[in-house]
Amino acid sequence: MPKRNNVPLAVKIVLYLFLVAVTLIWLVPIFIAIITSMRTNADIMSHGFLAMPKTIDLKSYFEAWQRGGLHKYLPNSFIITMPSLVLTLLLSSLGAYSLARFKFKGRTFFYFLFVGGTMLPFQILLLPVFKLSDALGIYDTYFALIAIHTAFQLGFCTFVLRNYMMTVPVQVMESARIDGCTELGIWGKIMLPLTLPAFAAIATLEFTWIFNDYIWPLVLIRSSEKMPVTTGLATLQGQYVQDWTVIISGALLATIPTLIVFIFLQRYFIAGLTLGSNK
């Protein structure tokens, strides 16, 4: 083995400190957001942002939550995200099972249809889906968003699950088939449990994606009672122009759910990102 530790210690320390500095700079926006949310707007406006805050004040959180409307936007985000997540995972695992385990006409075609769809610019869908939702009478309802999220995310989930399912040994399924298990049974009792790691990974990822989506509620939801937190925040921004403490407090509140996912499921989140790009 060649020696790799030929760099002098002093240089190492300097490089390490440089890394620490870069990381801290990277986090500045987040620190600033937290500090801002705990100050009052009057304090910032009169003393400047760099002045030491005299008091800690959490009023703007309450303001954003109540009058700013986050108490309705945030639950709405869950009402939209959870069903979309369950539906897209369920449906894509059906499709993925078929694409991974059977040889049939159109197999490659459907696979590429799903893979290609993951990269589609959604601008091409905005107007027709807006029109479709209107025609189906679901414009300005949660259903409109659940439908488009489910459909749009099918591509990515099918792609990842199909590739994961390809790695499950065929023999496992063959023996189940011989034991008289139905295809639906093999899918549910054998394939799904074996693909749990992939499920965990894409579920965390999809949760953040759907939760953080902004364009679809912008196009499909009009009444503020049904808005998720992303368009809700944009409304809040218009409502509290220049009142940065309330806007930033709202933004931080909106981040809590995805932050929790990130803190507890970081491993899966990262696994999802790499799963999606490995092939």
Added chain:
Amino acid sequence: MLNAKTRYKLIPYAFLGIPVTIYFIWIIGPMLYSFYLSFTKWDGLTAPEFIGTKNYQMLFQDEVFYISLFNNLEWIILFMTIPIALGLTLAMVLNRDIPGAKTFKASFFLPMVLSLVVCGLVWSWLYSPHSGLINEVLRRIGLGALATGWLSNPKVVMEAVITVAIWRQVGYVMVLYLAGLQSVDQNLLDAAEVDGASALQRFFNVLMPQLAPVTVIVIVISIIDSLRAFDLVSVMTRGGPYNQSSVLANFMYIEAFNNYRMGYGAAIAVIIFIISLLFIMFYLTRIAREETNA
């Protein structure tokens, strides 16, 4: 009753039935319908009226279209090069067993879980001309002359918005390179070192070729994401001032949903789609190659 063989043949289609139907109704159908809409005049209320290629003719004479196209190009270039340089450097550094590697990684991952709306709002505050952090710090350290309205100055607004996108992207690129580094053959690097290859030679001639698959993915993802970039512009500037931060996605949204020129909006969407399609096809052929090799 179907015989067993036919039934077996139908099974894969049965599994695909529901997902494919939904996919066709909400994705493929609408995609094709946008092409039709782009040849119509439509205000969203009355029926679309066929006008041939008029929308495209107007589009190619629209100054905002060219500004947006140029801004998208700038977005692609910056959004690709800076995150690759930073993300790869970080991945190589953090791939070693240095103290606190986990904390460093988590710090760069963090912006990824914030929605673009949240990122846009937080950075709008940092950019705020009067009491925002950036201008305050510049004034404090005697560089007050550089302080500007970052989002109202046409000269810097686009870069100011792209900076936010980059801030959020670096962690992602780092993750992909970290995964890529796991499959790099350390023996090759060591052998090159024994043979007297310099650090730079090892990097460009041994490491980078092995990381090429990751780099290709990163490039494709960056281009596609740049082309559909919308949220940050919508939250931070709405394309202003004087359309200087307009990108195609935002231009399309404003024409279609604010100005009710939906046929025109569809034409812009088709252009975005066609540009994306080049890269989607490139990506699909790569996957197809891997499939046949596998």
